[in-house]
Amino acid sequence: MLQSLITTVTTQLSLMPTWMTVLLVVAGALLVALVLHRLAFALAERRLRRGQNLAALLILQKSRGPSALAVALFAVVQVLRLMPLQQGLATLLIHLLQISVIALLTWIAKLITDIAGAVYLRRFGAGSEDDLMARKHVTQIRILKRAAATVIVVIGIATALMTFDSVRQYGVSLFASAGVAGLAIGLAARPLLASMIAGIQIALTQPIRIGDAVIVEGEYGPVEEINRHLCVLKLWDWGRMVLPLSYFIEKPFQNWTRESSSLMGSVMIHVDYAADVDRIRAKLSEIVAASKLWDRNVVNLQVIDASETTMQLRALVSAGSAGAAADLRSEVREKLIAFLRTDMPEALPRVRQLMVETAEPLTIRHVGGGPSPALAPNGEIASGSR
Numbered sequence: 546m547l548q549s550l551i552t553t554v555t556t557q558l559s560l561m562p563t564w565m566t567v568l569l570v571v572a573g574a575l576l577v578a579l580v581l582h583r584l585a586f587a588l589a590e591r592r593l594r595r596g597q598n599l600a601a602l603l604i605l606q607k608s609r610g611p612s613a614l615a616v617a618l619f620a621v622v623q624v625l626r627l628m629p630l631q632q633g634l635a636t637l638l639i640h641l642l643q644i645s646v647i648a649l650l651t652w653i654a655k656l657i658t659d660i661a662g663a664v665y666l667r668r669f670g671a672g673s674e675d676d677l678m679a680r681k682h683v684t685q686i687r688i689l690k691r692a693a694a695t696v697i698v699v700i701g702i703a704t705a706l707m708t709f710d711s712v713r714q715y716g717v718s719l720f721a722s723a724g725v726a727g728l729a730i731g732l733a734a735r736p737l738l739a740s741m742i743a744g745i746q747i748a749l750t751q752p753i754r755i756g757d758a759v760i761v762e763g764e765y766g767p768v769e770e771i772n773r774h775l776c777v778l779k780l781w782d783w784g785r786m787v788l789p790l791s792y793f794i795e796k797p798f799q800n801w802t803r804e805s806s807s808l809m810g811s812v813m814i815h816v817d818y819a820a821d822v823d824r825i826r827a828k829l830s831e832i833v834a835a836s837k838l839w840d841r842n843v844v845n846l847q848v849i850d851a852s853e854t855t856m857q858l859r860a861l862v863s864a865g866s867a868g869a870a871a872d873l874r875s876e877v878r879e880k881l882i883a884f885l886r887t888d889m890p891e892a893l894p895r896v897r898q899l900m901v902e903t904a905e906p907l908t909i910r911h912v913g914g915g916p917s918p919a920l921a922p923n924g925e926i927a928s929g930s931r
Contacts, residue, residue, distance in 0.1 A: 582613050583613075589605060590605060603660070614648070640708060648705065651701030655697050655698070659690065665686060666686055685751070687755070689745070691744070744773060746794055747794070753771070757800055757802045758800075758866075761786065766781065807863055808864060810861075810862055810863070810874040813857060813859055814858045816856050817855060817856070820889065822846070832876070839862060840864055843861055844862050
């Protein structure tokens with residue numbers, strides 16, 4: 546029965562055009578290869594999950610696409626070797642296989658950079674707010690990985706295009722006029738090259754990192770994302786400011802967490818001259834000691850200014866991050882005001898007026914004849930003036 550089935554299939558294929566026969570055989574080989582690849586992949590993934598081998602599981606998951614393409618190409622090559630092909634069809638298929646192999650190699654090279662970056666970053670836990678080393682390496686690896694991926698893709702596309710005769714001849718003519726062509730390409734690709742070079746500079750010199758608190762163009766926010774060409778800041782109102790990477794190389798900006806994530810926040814309070822500064826300083830220490838936001842580094846209270854009516858106090862407190870510093874400032878301000886209002890009302894700002902009592906009688910001008918009556922110090926009209 547199997548022999549008759551094979552004979553029938555062969556007879557039917559012999560009646561079809563050659564190109565259709567090749568298409569059907571290649572499609573069948575691709576289907577079988579991809580099904581077998583999927584089964585093998587599922588078995589390997591299940592085994593790695595049971596063994597809790599996370600690194601190998603990560604590599605396996607990232608290699609799903611390239612391995613499927615490699616298996617498909619292998620199956621197609623093996624099938625085509627067994628089939629009689631016409632010269633034109635064979636040339637076309639060989640060209641397609643060349644492009645597919647170049648795409649596979651490009652994909653594998655990009656995959657290697659992704660896996661290497663992911664495995665390298667597994668050594669650093671970026672979950673803590675003060676992990677400068679983790680944020681430094683995360684920024685470097687992400688920028689360099691994206692730059693390497695761009696170079697790999699460009700080389701892969703250029704290599705695939707060079708398999709066409711017309712493109713190859715055009716490339717030879719470009720080499721003949723390398724000076725003019727290089728100048729034209731450089732001018733056309735200047736924004737792309739500037740962003741790529743700026744990204745590499747940022748990755749190496751680290752003026753900003755992912756998670757840094759910066760002030761740019763008068764706006765404050767942490768660095769949320771750094772990609773190939775842009776940097777994204779998350780603003781206080783959840784908006785986003787998008788800037789080119791070249792901005793951070795060419796223009797000045799403030800980085801509040803360049804050396805450390807810890808920040809100092811200041812709270813300004815006006816009090817009366819009768820305020821007991823030492824008592825307020827002790828209360829400030831008590832407030833920050835009870836707060837979970839304080840990093841146990843800096844707490845201080847100083848009189849930084851004095852006007853004709855009040856003293857200005859500045860409370861300095863430190864926290865582990867920009868967000869914690871902002872929340873700690875609000876907490877300290879609120880609790881100090883409540884303390885002054887309830888326990889030290891005499892320290893609240895007040896307006897004073899000096900009432901001077903004079904001994905001289907006040908003369909009141911009146912309408913009519915005769916002398917003006919005089920006021921005694923008690924406010925009554927003096928006797929003899931009625």
